[in-house]
Amino acid sequence: MSVFLGCCGLSLEADLITRLMTGYNREARPVEDASTAVQVDLDMALAQVIDVNDREQLITINVWLRHFWYDEHLKWNASDYGGITSIRLTSTTIWTPDIILYNNVFDEGFAQQPEVKAIVNSDGYVTFLYPFTFKASCLINVEFFPYDEQSCPLKFSSWAYDGFSLNVTNRAPSGDLSNFIRNEEWTITELRAIRSEAYYSCCPEPYPDVTFYIIMKRESLYYLYYVVAPCIIILIISLLSFAMPPDSGEKLSLSTTMLLALVVFMQIVAENLPTTSRYIPFIGRYFGAIIAVVSLSSMLSIWILSFHFTNPNPKPPATWLKRLL
Template sequence: MNGLLTFFVLPLMVSAQSARTGGPTLWNHTVMDKLKHELLAHYDKFTRPAHHNNTTVVNIDLNFKHIDLDEMSSIFTVYVWAKMLWNDEKLRWNASDYENINLLHLADHEVWQPDITLYNSAQGSEIDHYGNTHCLVYDSGQVLWVPPAEFHAFCQIDLHYWPFDTQTCSLTLGSWTYDGEQIDLQIEEGEAELEMLHNNSQWEILSVEKKRNEKFYPCCTEGYIDITYTLTMRRRSEAYRTVVITPATVVILLTLAAFLLPSHAGEKIILNGVTAVIICMLLLSFSERLPEMAYRPPLIILFYGSCLTMVAFALIESVVVIRISKNYSAHPLPWFIKQALSGWLGTVLLLEPPPSMQPSTLGSMGEEMRDNADDQHDQQHIISSPIGLSHKDWLHFATAIDRIFLFTYVFVFLIMIISFHI
């Protein structure tokens, strides 16, 4: 019964009090509420806050917080605090009429805001870059809005010198619907603000350039204003040195080591095969890290691709040399080759004199002719015969081929290192 009385009597008491005071009792009715109510009573946030023949000047600046670059999708991501300042002629008041209040906090959806959009956005139809933060409105009509923003922009990435590359990406901001006679974008003088930039483990910002542009499009006679921020970044390559330089050094040494083995050693084929497998594994690893690029492919890919080709030729050379070194035929080495190897060519290749010209040929070549324990008896028989002397000449010739390929590969690798900047 008491509950029913409270339900019916309390509204009657409130109505009676309202009738005595002349209106409803507003428990939160302050001067700030009065100011906000009078400012926004007939305010249209969808209409530009100026006369149609007046230009709204918007000062814009970006305070960079963090950057990221996705090489696979060629998308540049930037986290900033966007600072925008403009004058709203409909949000002016006399501070003395409102107890000297000269600053009002309004939500971003309550006032007009310039439709500043990222022109080279990679987000498709989603163009809401800014967070929902309040605006600071001053009695003079100035509106300051500093929302956190996240921009995703397309960037033409050049990975030619990966991982020692430098990338240049840009952000182009402008009004989507207003031309330059309606909204004039201005930038603050001086360098871009980077003091709040978080330390990036992968990229180092070298420079940030900002420029105001006025462009004319075929559709319209009026010019459109945009602000372009151009960022130049360098990849922090310290962690990549072990991943790139060390394997490249190992591949070069293994390829050259195959030519230093005895010409009749079958391990030459095994060593070249292992080197080829290592290169293929590295190329597969890089294919997962890097996108497929038809324009200026990474030099590291070209380097390992060239190394794989060179190892293939080295493998063929090893087969030929082993075949020559195991030539047991009675045919002697052609005299002009023997003469060349005993002359200046042998000196350049750092070869010993041909076995046929050494005084103790038969005794000195006995140890070199042993491949393994299985054919030791056959080799001793060959060495002690006239055929053995011819065989040693062919071994000398096979060694000369190894030396020619060794010096050629050293020269080619030096050229590749200089060209590819590895």
């Protein structure tokens, strides 16, 4: 009976938790020596890319964050408690590192850390795993849209503790993509983790951080089928207008209609891209070239019609014009 029951009729696990929580202060760092920094290892599993807003330069993702550290105040001898080597404690009852996302964009309903349990081993090793959905700022470079590749950094660090009190390191050189739910627009090629130290004007101490870089490539098939291909067809139809006889009366109206259609396509694409003056996107240059060709086609149609209808008794074209044509 003593194997299963502790003092006061409680189970051994309940007795163990009661002993560990007695006098425990979750506000104090879990070290015996105050000059020792708490070593916190970070890892992240990318579960889903929910949305990438090119215009507002925001990314909405769902991740599984993993924190690992030693709590010197949560140790016990497993043989004294029936061989119990690990227990689960609510994260709000023990010390947890104040790791936050520095480039987080606050929005109602996002970035709310759930109240989950942490796994505590008998040697004081704590494993804290929880899901996290948030919006983060991400500088989107659409110069080569729709063949672009983006790198979105997620910078995690302690807000209150410097590097002498809490040392943050990455557990692995890359994040976990084994449970990633495929996105129809973006292909994730890499999830790189890099540790660095930053110094701020307020404080002389270093502030370590771990940044996960989401490297993703845009799937271009959608834009090729619905945007690029129709524009090529419009260009071909516009050039074929030269084969129409001037007396048909639709030569100029066809070129004008094609030009307006291209302008509408360009506006639709521009509405979904971020406003920038640093470069002209690849697809913008593509539209500009096609609009220039179609505009030139319209001007040549006007010129041909003016030659045809201006003089009822037309003369043979000049020698220089024959050579040009």
